[in-house]
Amino acid sequence: MPVELNEEHDEERFEGQLSHALHDLGGGFDTDRTALAAAGRARGHRLRLRRRAAVAGGAAGIALVGVGGALLVPWGGAAEPLPSSSSVAEQPSKTPAVTGGRLIEALEGLLPKGKFSAQEARGADEGPLMLPYVRLVYDDGKGPGAVAVSLNRIEPGSDQARETTACPDKALVPHDDCDSTRLPDGSLLKLFRGYEYPDRRVDTKLWSADLITPTGQHISVSEWNAAAEKDAPVSRSEPPLSTGQLKDLVTAKVWRGYVDSIPEDPKKPTASATPGHETAEPPTTEAVLGTLQALLPKNIKVVEKGRDYTYVVLDDGKGRSYLQIDVQRGMGDAAGELFGDGAETLPDGTKVGFRASGGDKGVAGAVMWTVDTLRTDGFRVVVSAFNAATQHDAPSRETPALTEEQLRKIALSPEWEQYR
Structure with missing residues (x-):
């Protein structure tokens, strides 16, 4: 899938995990979010970097995922909400391929009367x-609500x-509730x-379940x-199914x-590990944030930092400012x-x-400054600052807490050499 650097397009890419899947589906549920590809660990890691590159290049975040994965890619594991067609099948099909008609019949049979x-x-x-x-569209007598199911394979473990089954950071993906558990049969459920x-900006609720x-x-x-994901009143x-009914479905x-x-893709490439940066483990979130904090001006306090995502919230006494960084190889x-x-x-x-x-589309007065750097060996450090405490909050100050020159100094610091 080509990397796109359209700012408004990218800003919408972080808002719902299944919506990522539905991006590939087309039709009435068409969305302007991204469905990423990942075929094998090494190839998937590289595509993850490409995703981060696209987002940081023109959006209000560095590969921040929505509901199913990550808004801002964590070094401890970034999210790719949907594998590409090359990774759709990990094994040959042993049963007749299901038809669209059978899928409709199954979904209608599993939903309550309506x-x-x-x-x-x-x-x-x-x-x-x-x-x-x-x-x-399902109507239980209390109003219509859209319901969708998508099927795929993911390498277990x-x-x-x-x-895909990890709950997102509320600082990155605002939500009311999220629960991730392991079922008795070993399945992961979110x-x-x-x-x-x-x-x-529109009070459309999105509830989802991933197994x-x-x-x-x-x-x-x-x-x-x-009645539709977008452009419908x-x-x-609330959506028609309760959390318990979502789990049952x-x-x-x-x-x-x-x-x-699902039939096997005959053109699916075989995964092969090659020496170099792509097979090396990325630095941990803790390591990246530790390096970042040491490079911040002494008069600015870190009042919050990500657990799984590489961001901090700064306060210089003039209002909070969100700062995110990504360090990428290859x-x-x-x-x-x-x-x-x-x-x-x-x-x-x-x-x-x-x-x-x-910054985020729809947030009046939002300001985002980004300094992007790329070394000759493909090592990239990109840092972005906002004039708000999160990427989606209303501005808390006129401009970000760090100036362009300060962001530049951080991105070009020789301290990042340890991660090349």
Whole structure:
């Protein structure tokens, strides 16, 4: 999937895990979020870096995931909400490929009594490059609500599996409730209750459930309190299914059989580890934040920092300011996408760029400053500062706590050399 650097497009990419999946589905639930690709640990890591590159290049965050993974990519494990078609099948199908009609029939049969409309589905019989999904509008008599299910495979025990079922940081993804548990059969289950838009500019609620079984079957369910994910008025106070009903739906055995029916991609590349930075373990969140804090001006206090994500919240006595950083290896081939013809090149070949934007779309007065640097060996350090305590809050000050020069000094510090 090509890396895109459209600012408004990227700013919407962080708002819901299943919405990431639905991005590939098209139709009435089309969304402007990103579905990332990950085929194998090494390839997945590289694509994760590309995702971070795109987001940091023009959005209000450094690879911040939405509900299913991460808004701002954590060094302890960044989120890729959806594998690409090349990783759809990890094993040959042993059952007949499920059709779209069967998926619609299954979803309607599993929902409580009510009226159904706007049914749409894609079956596994349409080929290995197409992930199965089903979506419809369900009305239990209290107003219509959209419900969708997508099916996939994820390598069990992988970073991607853990990230998909991990609850997001509330500082990055505002939500009301999230619970991640391991079921008696060893499956990982995440139940999430949040919002379609983090800034709440429209009060559309998004509730979702993700299940990953010990054999890597991934079932993702999402529902809204409107007849469509976007561009539809709120039609009820809450989505139609309770948390318990969401759990029942996502754990229904029928979905696991349908995942097994996904045919293998005959063109799927075999994973092969190659020496170099891509196979090296990335630095931990703790290490990156430790280095960052040592580089901050002495008159600025760190009042909050991420546990799984590389960000801090600063306070210089004039209001809080959110600061995020990402340290990436192997980004040399993305130089053309990250830096234009007007980018500065230092005597040692390091490229430096500065971008000023309005941060999250819909937040009046938001300011985001980003300094992006790329060494000749593909080592990248990018740091962004906001004039608010989070990426989605209203501004708490006129400009970020750090100046462009201070951000530049941090990004170009030789202290980052230890992570190359």
